[in-house]
Amino acid sequence: GSTIGILGGGQLGRMLAVAASRLGYRSHIYEPAAAPAGDVAYAVTNAPYEDAAALRAFAESVDVITYEFENVPTSALDLLESIRPIRPNRRTLAVSQDRLTEKDFLAGIGLRTAPYRNVETEADLPAALADLGVPAILKTRRMGYDGKGQIRFNDAGGRDWTGAPSVLEGFVDFSAEISVIVARGADGQVAAYDPGLNLHRDGILRRTTVPCGLPQSLLTDAVLIAARIVNALDYVGVMGVELFVTPQGLVVNEIAPRVHNSGHWTQAGCAVDQFEQHIRAVAGLPLGDGQRYADVEMENLIGEDMARLPELLRQPRAQIHLYGKGEARPGRKMGHVNRLL
Ligand code: ATP
Numbered sequence: 001g002s003t004i005g006i007l008g009g010g011q012l013g014r015m016l017a018v019a020a021s022r023l024g025y026r027s028h029i030y031e032p033a034a035a036p037a038g039d040v041a042y043a044v045t046n047a048p049y050e051d052a053a054a055l056r057a058f059a060e061s062v063d064v065i066t067y068e069f070e071n072v073p074t075s076a077l078d079l080l081e082s083i084r085p086i087r088p089n090r091r092t093l094a095v096s097q098d099r100l101t102e103k104d105f106l107a108g109i110g111l112r113t114a115p116y117r118n119v120e121t122e123a124d125l126p127a128a129l130a131d132l133g134v135p136a137i138l139k140t141r142r143m144g145y146d147g148k149g150q151i152r153f154n155d156a157g158g159r160d161w162t163g164a165p166s167v168l169e170g171f172v173d174f175s176a177e178i179s180v181i182v183a184r185g186a187d188g189q190v191a192a193y194d195p196g197l198n199l200h201r202d203g204i205l206r207r208t209t210v211p212c213g214l215p216q217s218l219l220t221d222a223v224l225i226a227a228r229i230v231n232a233l234d235y236v237g238v239m240g241v242e243l244f245v246t247p248q249g250l251v252v253n254e255i256a257p258r259v260h261n262s263g264h265w266t267q268a269g270c271a272v273d274q275f276e277q278h279i280r281a282v283a284g285l286p287l288g289d290g291q292r293y294a295d296v297e298m299e300n301l302i303g304e305d306m307a308r309l310p311e312l313l314r315q316p317r318a319q320i321h322l323y324g325k326g327e328a329r330p331g332r333k334m335g336h337v338n339r340l341l
């Protein structure tokens, strides 16, 4: 059988490896830190992204390379790509590794984003704040996730700094947050899952619910937006597209070029879940159609939520996923539960 190389060994890599295994593939995980995915993968390379020999050996041992983590350094990607194909492609990584290029790309294909300004250095901040007004959110251009690296300004007097090149975004007064998990196959076929309603707390996703209870016309718009993005990037794989619902229509918050936390409900709601869908796409297999067969609420189990595990295990319609991470530190994603409604 063939081997799928996966950059990143967190919970997303772990669930990708399980899906790959079900389809008869082996997976080889490359992860510089401790890897929850390690116990389910066929092979694990635990080495930094600067280790050229390790990268070369990894690439040579696999047939295709994918990732659960989009912030792999360019130098590592260049080396890997000289040996095996990387899917989703490099252009997508370049666009999505930097919030500024991502927003420029989205605006460039005619999609609405929050109003934004490049804040290259702290000195650019006052002008950007004067331009966009408050409330506004300053976000590091690179490496941010789960709301990390973000500062909210509620009055123009705030002068905190992220410490790195950033974008300032005008605050979007949304009525809801939704996301589309979309897939595009190697042949250009596109399949989207039903958009989910997302609830965040402290910048971290807590819950996703399907159906999301919004008008069908809006959901169709959301899917068309996601399809436009993956087509424009000649994308192969699963992507998460986060959207704000506003009275003026949909605003794209950000894209994630990988399986996405808000798509975990597909494990309980669909014949082919997002992990299998991603493996199918990068392996060049036909995609599942994305149809949803159940109403589902996905709840993340974060830190202290793990204390509720005994009770959750007794709920008859709760599908439990645990990531094997050990210590349940505050803010750490330990697992999730898909509740069939
Ligand atoms: P992740 O990648 O884990 O989804 P992140 O760190 O990239 O998170 P964002 O998605 O940019 O962060 O922001 C986190 C949350 O903060 C959003 O889901 C939304 O609730 C809120 N938020 C972000 N940007 C804006 C904005 N411009 N206006 C209003 N709310 C915002």
Ligand code: MG
Pocket: 144, 145, 146, 254
């Ligand atoms: Mg993000």
Ligand code: MG
Pocket: 242, 253, 254
């Ligand atoms: Mg986000």
